[in-house]
Amino acid sequence: MAETSSVTSSIPKIGDRAPDFQANSSKGPLSLKDYKGKWVILFSHPADFTPVCTTEFIEFAKRYDEFEKRNAQLIGLSIDSVYSHIAWLLQMEKIYGVEVKFPVIADLNMNVANLYGLIHERASATSTVRAVFFIDPEGVVRALIYYPASTGRNIDEILRVLDSLTYADSFMIATPANWNAGDDVIVPQPATLQAAKERLKDKNLNVKDWFLAIKKSPK
Ligand code: BEZ
Numbered sequence: 457m458a459e460t461s462s463v464t465s466s467i468p469k470i471g472d473r474a475p476d477f478q479a480n481s482s483k484g485p486l487s488l489k490d491y492k493g494k495w496v497i498l499f500s501h502p503a504d505f506t507p508v509c510t511t512e513f514i515e516f517a518k519r520y521d522e523f524e525k526r527n528a529q530l531i532g533l534s535i536d537s538v539y540s541h542i543a544w545l546l547q548m549e550k551i552y553g554v555e556v557k558f559p560v561i562a563d564l565n566m567n568v569a570n571l572y573g574l575i576h577e578r579a580s581a582t583s584t585v586r587a588v589f590f591i592d593p594e595g596v597v598r599a600l601i602y603y604p605a606s607t608g609r610n611i612d613e614i615l616r617v618l619d620s621l622t623y624a625d626s627f628m629i630a631t632p633a634n635w636n637a638g639d640d641v642i643v644p645q646p647a648t649l650q651a652a653k654e655r656l657k658d659k660n661l662n663v664k665d666w667f668l669a670i671k672k673s674p675k
Pocket residue numbers: 502503506507508509510605606
């Protein structure tokens with residue numbers, strides 16, 4: 457790929473307040489603050505009517521209820537017009553029998569793309585990469601994932617990250633590699649020598665080491 461000297465627009469980081477925006481979408485005008493009190497999964501795709509993006513939208517649409525159950529609002533985004541979105545979503549209904557019930561932002565002026573660092577110029581100066589922002593009910597960025605155009609996203613992984621974030625918030629735990637909801641969780645590591653010694657004797661936990669202790673998943 458050719459090297460260019462252009463810079464990527466800034467990317468909100470974990471812990472940052474998610475930049476608010478107003479945008480037009482396949483469901484009409486919206487702004488991020490409309491969703492206060494809900495998780496927002498803001499995800500961008502490179503372009504409508506492209507093969508990988510179509511497979512992703514079909515899967516997001518099929519799993520819509522699982523996001524709803526988690527109090528999470530999906531919002532798609534690309535640098536396409538609202539008419540392009542409408543035509544593409546209609547085609548998905550007709551050909552694949554899936555209804556896309558979430559809004560898809562038509563970010564023609566790249567306002568949201570620039571606020572969220574969705575244009576990576578060396579990949580494309582005119583389309584968004586595949587990004588996923590997890591924005592919590594207070595409007596704070598809690599996780600972000602980026603993929604290149606050639607890699608379709610895994611919806612299970614997006615739900616898994618959302619579950620991990622909500623478990624961590626609710627139960628003050630962390631989740632290990634390959635964790636899924638219901639699996640054992642990790643207890644925060646002790647912060648003092650005394651607490652570490654006590655942890656090593658704790659019979660209520662599966663203590664692998666003073667800093668790594670596991671317990672059953674909270675419900
Ligand atoms: C796709 O969704 O298939 C795609 C989109 C942009 C570039 C390459 C592939």
